[in-house]
Amino acid sequence: MTRLVARRVLRTVPVLLGVSMLIFLSIRLIPGDPALILAGDRATGEMIEQLRTDLGLNRPLSTQYAIFVTRALAGDLGVSIRTEQPVTMELMRRYPLTLLLAGAAMLFSVAVGLPLGILAAVHRGRWIDKTSVIVALLGVSAPTFLVGIILQLYVAVRLGWLPVTGSTGWQHLLLPAISLGIFPVANITRLLRGSLADVLGEDYVRTARAKGLPESLVILRHALKPALIPAVTIVGLQFGSMLGASVFAEAVFAWPGLGRYLVQAIGYRDYPVVQGAVLMMALTYVAANATVDLAYGWLDPRIR
């Protein structure tokens, strides 16, 4: 297992180099002087010159990239054009909120998707199965921002049960987390329904039934574990893609996380922030996917 972990972690190194290079290059692709772009319109000539020396903008691209990586590794992602605060500090304030949102959404999707998938597989063809199919279909078809607005309209505005926007208490977390979690609910349900139905047809399940075990034990103790493997993979991969979708949930509910900050930064042409926020999200995405691979190896000894 240690070797597996080491190998998987090593594999992320070239990927991370590529990711940082893409983000580094993207700013250089914007037409205009990078010093001016990274310093902003309000910067004085002196500040721009300072930045030019700091980032090595007069030196070859490879040197500039080396400077960028060295600084990023030391936690220095530059200074926000709009607030003139260090980007790292600004990101760190918002990052936990995005993780909290994605974590809550994942919890919701597992809490709903798992039982729904199991019930659907066990009661194949009955109303609960048909409901799960419709839920799954709507769930994959309704984009996060649409689910968010519909929840906001009916639960917050009409019924007044939960706040419309904000981030001061757990009540504020519920609606964004649910809207972000709907898509994974659909995926988990669909996948678990399929894989559990397959496992329930296996011989050893029939043996377990034949020796008189109650059906609930047959499912929970014998059938569920192998059926969970594809579902776990999907949950993990969903966590990664939820980072992307969190941008929408945060926009609808004014949740002050990384995604909303990124979109605002694009509006202000605050490129150091854009660069930092994208880097942060990509790092998390890569880490989440590596974790999924490892969890997969742990659950299924065959692929180690």
Next chain:
Amino acid sequence: MRIAATAERTDAAPAPARWWMYLRRDRAGLVGLVLLGGIIAAAIASPHITRYDPLEPSLSEAFQTPGGGHVLGTDQLGRDLFARVIAGARASLLSGIGALAISLLIGVPIGLVSGYAGGTWDDGLMAAVEVLMSFPGVLLAILAIAVLGPGQRNLILAVGLASIPVFARLVRGSTLALREQEYVTAARALGATPSRIAIRHVLPGCISPIVITAVLRIGTTIVTVAGLGFLGLGGDPALPEWGAMLSQGQEFLRRAPHIALVPGVAILLTVLSVNLFGDAFADALNPRLQPNRR
């Protein structure tokens, strides 16, 4: 016996007719097809269906609820929502298809070269693709917009870029399998150039998975375009684009929820119909599910 007869008959039929035979039996797929057909028809005919201009504000008619002189009501500037939503259908479908075309035009050649040339080409191209895949798709599109600047054309380009890895990897996989086929070896023995083999002999074999994947991706593409429009990255907010309309409607949820609900329902119906049709279409083209899959 009847099954065997059907199998015989369908094998003899040309491909599109055969697909239709399977599709016809899939009720959910048919619903999707009909719905999608209606949306496409509305999108094509949009300038002629209604006498209202999707862009013309009329402040005296603002915030009208659906049902009156305006079938779906009016928005905060008194613009007719029906006119806007069908004009939006045109924009959404065109952007979705445009984005898909971009990812195909770049992704397919990458996959073909990577799979057929192998070696350094393969290593380099796949490393680049893996880097692209290290971003959630939406994030990649957002980064592209940050570089290119907001606007409808850039948005299409950005969303297209985000789907390149999907097609590159798909085509590479199919190419790797096909290049070892005997007919390819035969072509090589006859002295055909690598590019000719790749384009004339390998690529045709990849068409079916490419088409299936493209159809299944349409929904995602439309959603991403609308999502970026919702975030305000689509350029001119006056243009009738579903995502931007939804975002404007959000401001008036209390007073006039229909301003948000009309484009919202349009997005949902479009994606739903594309998904229903896409699943059925993929099943119909999947040889493993034929001839009698139910």
